[in-house]
Amino acid sequence: xxxxxxxxxxxxxxxxxxxxxxxxxxxxxxxxxxxxxxxxxxxxxxxxxxxxxxxxxxxxxxxxxxxxxxxxxxxxxxxxxxxxxxxxxxxxxxxxxxxxxxxxxxxxxxxxxxxxxxxxxxxxxxxxxxxxxxxxxxxxxxxxxxxxxxxxxxxxxxxxxxxxxxxxxxxxxxxxxxxxxxxxxxxxxxxxxxxxxxxxxxxxxxxxxxxxxxxxxxxxxxxxxxxxxxxxxxxxxxxxxxxxxxxxxxxxxxxxxxxxxxxxxxxxxxxxxxxxxxxxxxxxxxxxxxxxxxxxxxxxxxxxxxxxxxxxxxxxxxxxxxxxxxxxxxxxxxxxxxxxxxxxxxxxxxxxxxxxxxxxxxxxxxxxxxxxxxxxxxxxxxxxxx
Numbered sequence: 505x506x507x508x509x510x511x512x513x514x515x516x517x518x519x520x521x522x523x524x525x526x527x528x529x530x531x532x533x534x535x536x537x538x539x540x541x542x543x544x545x546x547x548x549x550x551x552x553x554x555x556x557x558x559x560x561x562x563x564x565x566x567x568x569x570x571x572x573x574x575x576x577x578x579x580x581x582x583x584x585x586x587x588x589x590x591x592x593x594x595x596x597x598x599x600x601x602x603x604x605x606x607x608x609x610x611x612x613x614x615x616x617x618x619x620x621x622x623x624x625x626x627x628x629x630x631x632x633x634x635x636x637x638x639x640x641x642x643x644x645x646x647x648x649x650x651x652x653x654x655x656x657x658x659x660x661x662x663x664x665x666x667x668x669x670x671x672x673x674x675x676x677x678x679x680x681x682x683x684x685x686x687x688x689x690x691x692x693x694x695x696x697x698x699x700x701x702x703x704x705x706x707x708x709x710x711x712x713x714x715x716x717x718x719x720x721x722x723x724x725x726x727x728x729x730x731x732x733x734x735x736x737x738x739x740x741x742x743x744x745x746x747x748x749x750x751x752x753x754x755x756x757x758x759x760x761x762x763x764x765x766x767x768x769x770x771x772x773x774x775x776x777x778x779x780x781x782x783x784x785x786x787x788x789x790x791x792x793x794x795x796x797x798x799x800x801x802x803x804x805x806x807x808x809x810x811x812x813x814x815x816x817x818x819x820x821x822x823x824x825x826x827x828x829x830x831x832x833x834x835x836x837x838x839x840x841x842x843x844x845x846x847x848x849x850x851x852x853x854x855x856x857x858x859x860x861x862x863x864x865x866x867x868x869x870x871x872x873x874x875x876x877x878x879x880x881x882x883x884x885x886x887x888x889x890x
Contacts, residue, residue: 535584537814537880543807544858544873548573550800551859557766558780558787565780565861572863576870583874588882591875592649592822595642599666602639605632606673613677618726621677633682634868636670638875640686641829644693649822654698663694678724681840681852688836693829697821730850737847750776751783751845754790762793781860782853785845800859801838808835814880823879830872837869 531538552569559565605623614622614629622629644663651659667690674683695704719728729744737745754770757763768790770776779787789797811831818824837857843849855862857869 532881532883534581535877535881536581537810537877540807540810540814540873540876540880543803543810544870547803547807547858550803553765554784554788554859555780555861557768557791558771558784559861560772560774561766562780569861572866576867579867580870580874580877583871584877584881586874586878588819588823588878591642591826591878592646595639595646598635598639599643599670602632602635603670603673605635606670608632610673610676619677619679621679631682631864633670633674633677633679633686634864636674636686637682637689637833637868638871640667640670640689641693641826641833641872642875644690645822645825645829648693648697649820649825653821654700655694660694660699660703663690667691667694678727679853680727681854684840684852685833685836685854689829689833692832692836693825696815696825696828696832727850730852734847734850747777747783747851748844748847751786752847754783754786755846758790758793758796760793760795762789762791762796765791767791781855781862782841782851783845784860785842785856801842804835804838808832811876814876818879819882819884823882827876827879830875834869834872 552566552573555569556562556566609620609623609632612623613620614624616622621631621633623632644666647663647666648655648659655663667687671683671687674686733740733744733748737748739745741749750770754768754776757770758768763769766772768787770790771779771787776783776786785797785800788800792799808831811827811834815824815827815831818827834857837854840849840852840854841856841860844851844854855865858866862869
């Protein structure tokens with residue numbers, strides 16, 4: 505075992521001998537993927553500049569966001585230090601903990617604007633549904649990773665049960681946006697496990713069949729209105745259609761080049777609602793035009809590509825399913841936000857990741873990247889020589 509001047513640096517952990525190759529030792533020791541970290545730093549820096557304009561040059565919001573980013577990066581680095589086998593064992597317990605908190609939300613949760621989504625600890629309140637964004641891919645990946653793939657029908661049923669329980673509890677709050685993301689994180693892991701296309705097509709057919717009873721007996725009135733607004737926003741220009749009409753106006757007025765930083769009329773004159781949260785990409789489109797939007801989406805694309813590369817290089821089924829699920833759920837975040845702001849999807853309250861003003865959701869997102877880094881820097885196990 506060479507410790508100084510040799511090709512390999514060997515670190516002993518209980519039950520295994522793990523080797524770090526020369527040139528990779530620093531990043532593996534600190535459990536950081538440098539390319540993913542660089543892309544995240546560029547994205548968060550870009551997000552701060554966009555938020556500064558969208559918030560009307562509010563120093564309070566910028567300072568608040570910097571605090572959130574600091575906490576989020578610390579959380580990401582902390583989670584990245586966790587051994588992958590520890591993450592695999594802890595997934596089910598985090599899932600159970602999250603379910604208990606979701607039940608408490610329904611019983612003693614704090615309400616606001618017609619929704620009951622938070623638990624209050626007196627000095628702070630938080631949204632337990634965010635925990636399931638991490639617990640769901642961890643739990644499903646652990647459940648499937650320990651079994652033969654592709655999954656058998658009974659294991660598919662087990663996964664669907666794991667996904668359905670928290671999704672229904674979150675939908676009950678109601679919080680459709682978070683329910684969609686939590687559901688996606690679990691179903692993506694199931695899909696990556698090798699789910700047969702006949703099951704996928706059958707599920708799509710079931711969704712079509714279930715759409716009528718969902719509309720009539722499950723969906724809330726405000727959720728129905730969002731769908732109707734998507735189909736015809738002009739029907740209520742000054743009411744439910746206002747947000748999407750102003751958003752599309754801002755996007756269209758930016759053209760190819762944009763009006764310039766902090767020069768957007770829709771956002772700066774407060775025509776565009778929620779400009780610092782859900783509709784922040786409309787601010788970017790108005791001020792930097794199509795070129796700015798393409799550059800931002802390209803940055804998202806780099807992060808997704810790096811995440812998928814990490815998934816492909818993972819050393820076991822659990823790592824591949826976890827990394828793939830976290831990465832593609834991040835893609836769903838971006839797709840849903842851009843879709844609803846541009847008028848091709850209903851408005852479901854999903855912020856633009858790492859750009860919109862955020863708190864708990866921002867920390868949860870970065871914790872997900874911590875999981876990715878843990879998988880990316882998992883030491884390769886070698887046989888102990890005697």
